[in-house]
Structure formats: C-alpha cells, structure tokens
Amino acid sequence: MNPLLAQVEIHKRTEDTCVSDNGFCPGWIADNFDRYMDPFFQHVLLTVVAVGIGFLISFTLALVAYRRRWLINPVTQVTGVLYTIPSIAAFFLLLPITGRGFVTATVALVAYVLLIIFRNVLTGLDNVPEETKDAGRGMGLTDRQLLWRVEIPLALPEIMAGLRIAATTTVGLATLAFFAGAGGLGEQIFADINFKSNVVVAGGLAVLLAGVLDAIILLTQRAITPWTRAVAAR
Amino acid sequence: MNISDSAHPTGPSPRPSAATLEFREATKRYPGQTEPAVERLSLTVPAGEICVLVGPSGCGKTTAMRMVNRMIDITDGDILLDGQSVRERRPAELRRDIGYAIQQVGLFPHLSVADNIATVPRLLDWDRERIRARVDQLLELVSLDPEETRARYPAQLSGGQRQRVGVARALAVDPPLMLMDEPFGAIDPINRERLQNEFLRLQREIRKTVVFVTHDIDEAIKMGDRIAVLQKGGKLAQYAPPAELLMQPANAFVEDFVGSDRALKRLALQRVRDVDLWEAPLVRLGEPAAAVRGKLDNSEVPYALLVNDEGRPLGWLSDRALAGERITDELRSRPNPIIETDDILRDALSHLLAEEAQYAPVVDERGAVTGVLSIEILSHALKEDPEAVPSGADAL
Secondary structure, eight states, X not given: OOHHHHHHHHHHTOOOHHHHTTOOOHHHHHHHGGGGHHHHHHHHHHHHHHHHHHHHHHHHHHHHHHHSGGGHHHHHHHHHHHHHSOHHHHHHHHHHHHOSSHHHHHHHHHHHHHXXXXXXXXXXXXXXXXXXXXXXXHTTOOHHHHIIIIIHHHHHHHHHHHHHHHHHHHHHHGGGXXXXXXXXXXXXXXXXXXXXXXXXXXXXXXXXXXXXXXXHHHHHHHHHOGGGGHHHHO | OOHHHHHOXXXXXXXXXXXXXXXXXXXXXXXXXXXXXXXXXXXXXOTTOEEEEEOSTTSSHHHHHHHXXXXXXXXXXXXXXXXXXXXXXXXXXXXXXXXXXXXXXXXXXXXXXXXXXXXXXXXXXXXXXXXXXXXXXXXHHTTOOHHHHTTOOGGGSOHHHHXXXXXXXXXXXXXXXXXXXXXXXXXXXXHHHHHHHHHHHHHHHHOOEEEEEESOHHXXXXXXXXXXXXXXXXXXXXXEOHHHHHHSOSSHHHHXXXXXXXXXXXXXXXXXXXXXXXXXXXXXXXXXXXXXXXXXXXXXXXXXXXXXXXXXXXXXXXXXXXXXXXXXXXXXXXXXXXXXXXXXXXXHHHHHHHTTOSEEEEEOTTSOEEEEEEHXXXXXXXXSOXXXXXXXXXXX
C-alpha cells in the first residue's frame, strides 16, 4: 500500500475536528483500533522470527567458536560489520537479491542480532568457573555432556540477557521494516506521522510489544535458572 | 575389605571396594620444557591405604595425581589400577570409577545437593530409587542431614558443608580409588581439623585407596598411611610411613621439608586415646566434701572437676566449694579447653597452650569425661619410640 494513499484515506473518512486537527482523539482510536491489528501481528512475526533465527545461528556459532577459539575473532568481526550497517541501508542492499517483503526485512534484522547473542553466549560459557568444569571432567563427563549438562545451563543468565537486548532492539528496528515492504507498525506510524492519535497508538503498540517480550524472556529465565536466587532463599 | 557394603546394605557395587595403585616410572613432560614435571615416579599404594603426595609448590604432586585419572596424559611409563594400565581405558569411563575431590570442590551451582551427588550414578544409568537411597545414605555418611540438605543449592551451604558434599559426590558409586587434591585447603583451621578427623573416621569405615595431595606436611603426617615427598621436577625424595619419615629422613631435602620441629610433629602420629591419661577427680553437686578432699590428696590433678549428671565437664572447683560439708558450685575456672579422645596430640597441645592451661578434661563422643590430659603426659609421649606408633586412619 502506498503511504501517501493511506494518509489521504485516514483524513477523508471523517469530519471530526479533532481528527482533522491531527489531535489525540480517544474516540477515533476506539473506532479505528482494528486497523492496527494486522500491522501489529506482522510486527510480532518479524521480531519473533528474526530473533529466533538469529538465536539459532549465533548460538551455533558461539558453541563452535567456544571449542575452536581461533574462530572468535573472525566471527566477531563479521557480525560486528553486520551490526554497524544501518538497517535501512541493508534493506536496500538486499533488494536486488531477495526483493521486497518479509524475507528481506527478516534477513536484515537477523544480521543485526547476531553479534549481540553471539557475544553473550560466549561470555556466558567463558564465565563458567574453571573448577566446575574440572570437577565435571574429573567425574567422567564427556565434553558433550559437560557442555549440555553444565556449561550451557550455567551460561543461561547471560544467554537470556542477550536475548532480551536482541528482542527489544529488534522490535524497534522492525518499525523500519516497511521500507523493505514487510509492513509492521512502522508502516502505520509513517502512514500519517503528523496525526497524533495514529502515532501514539502505533508507537505505543511497539513499546508495549517490546515490554511484553522482555517480560516473557525475563520470566522464562527466572523459571529455568532457579539456582540464581538460591542465596536469597536461605 | 567390603566394610562399606556390609555396613550399608544398599551399597551400590559388588566389586572390590579398594584397589591397588601402582605408579611405574610414570613421567610427564610438557612440550617446550627441558625438565619433566614428573620424573620416573614409581610407588605402590596398597589397597585401602591413604597415600599423601606432599611437596613444595611446583613439585609435580598435583600433576602426578591427575595422571591417575588421565586428566593429564602420561608421557612415559605407566600407572596401573589393580594391575590394569589406565592408558588402556577410555578417559571418561576410567574417571567414573575413580572418586575425584578438589580444593575448590567444584560443585555444580545449578544443581541441588542431591543432583550433584547423583552425577556419576546418572552417567552409569542407575534407576531413580537406587540413586535416591544412595544420596541419603551418603549425606548421612558425611554427617549432613538428608532432609535438610538434599534440596539445597551449593550457594546455600557453608564452606565445610560444600566440602562434605564434594566428598559424598566423589564416593557416589563407591569407587575403589579416591583422588583428593588439597580437599581441605580452603577451609578455616578449626573446620579443617574437624573435616580431617571426620574423613579419617569415614576412611576407617570405607577403607578406600586414597591419593591425597597437600603442600602441608602437618596434614600429610596426620592423614597419611604412607607419605610420598616430592621435590622439584617431580622426583620422589622419600616414600615412607609418617613415623619413618620423621625419624629417618632420606636426605637433606626431606629433613628440611619436614622441618626442624620433627620431634614436635611426632605428636601428630598419636591420638589422645592412645596415651595413658590421668584419672580425673570427678565430683557432682551435693557430694560429701570430705570424700572429695581425700580423693584430691591421692590425685595428680590438684583441683576437682565438677561434672553434670551425664558426666559432662562444668568446671574446676575452687577451694571454697570444698570447704563446707557438701560440694557447692563455686567454680575456680571454666573447664577449657575440652579435649576429645579422637584429637591428635599435636592439636591437643595447641589447645592447651592457647588456653594457657596445664591440664584439660578429655571427653568421649558423648561428651562425658574419661580422664585428664596434661602437658606432662604430652612431654612423656614425645620421648616414646614413634616406630611403635600407628599412623593415619589406623590411629583411630
């Protein structure tokens, strides 16, 4: 949908003075709330898919680099470059390859979260106490058992912290996804950026989404790392 | 040697509970280093004995210990466990058969005490019920209350409790050999003494073969049935029972390492129960004073010791308490220090000196007075022939 057309539409539909003054109009919001639902769910999908794929890639990279330390620098440098490319630029760079739409937006967003999660997973693994690993090996855990039963569980607080940053950042970045033709709440915001009601609702939904995702990850972390609160429980 | 199995019917394995360990010219060389870390180490640890590897830092004692379970690979020579080379076995499987306890304990912070102890049993696919029973049994063995402890996380335990859980975890599948690397090194002196005594008491029951690494010669003398003194470069300077080490140091290095207070260190070879104590002039409240005065006249101890109904010491009585017809509770001083029959003489002496006391009541496990220990008895013990003195866990 052409952003200009959308703008015209919003204004044509009403004779309300609040709306024509671009004000904050609760009545208009109540009547028009439906129009935000599709972009909202597009936004959720973009964020969840991008963070999910980004997590799988960077978690795998981190596990490989944890055992083969020489990989750490090259991976950090490549993901670091991806991290610094402005996402709008990335959308346009990808156009000739993936065209307009969901895939392009997702690829750019994934590229952006790689560094964050990679570094957090690696930091979490590196922070596992040496004596814990030594005891585990000394008791006869194989490298693989040590990794999945001891090192990864102990790295969970850092891993989940990385996920939280990645998720909230991606919600923000996904507001630019409409430049790649992938819709989302950003499309609504820019559809009529002078209309307060519109900006407040679309922007508010993005903030709400970031908050909710953050809370979900935080609660998950608390549920799967009960030992981190053990000292207080004494 | 199946004491642990008979004492605990749920004991996990039918295999022998202790193994013979033999170092055969075991050598470790690191690439790029001219001197080997451990050089042609040969010694045999008989089944069921504690062998202490002791020496200054950099002497290769930890390296020697870690070669046994292949945490460090052997460059040359061999290490045999019950006659079988450890080099022939896959490291992970070998390690599951060998108890492993280290100074920093290395409990898994994310697992409860019970899950920590269950680590190796789970690797060996024990069923749940057997694991649950074994965990409780082990917690009791290391003097922890299963109800209170099993669901806790390591962060919720004191240092001493963590160390006990570490020992329980190492014993989980009743391994025939235990490796202990400075297991009590990070504990404060009072608790260290307690844990050492506890471990010796435990060892009397389970009779494992133990390789115990320490840099502390006093701990070595107290814990070891045999002591291997290593000098820099992992060379074995002397391998002998503690008494022999103190009486006949093999060379100047051992003599120097053992220290100029060798005679004093011999006090670590004996326990209070091994020496003849003075009879304590015990009195209870309300006893006729005349009889007590008569008792004191014939006693080596100049003061009467007031005890309660269970025989526990309350204090030394003053002259005024004896002046009347019946004994009153006018104390001259508190009964400090109180020595336990399991204490080694060295610790007993240091307790006496710390309290500036000439003598002290000795109590048994129930806390009841069995006699009086004095500086005089200790100096007499120093003159005895230490060859006749038992060592390590046997001394209990």
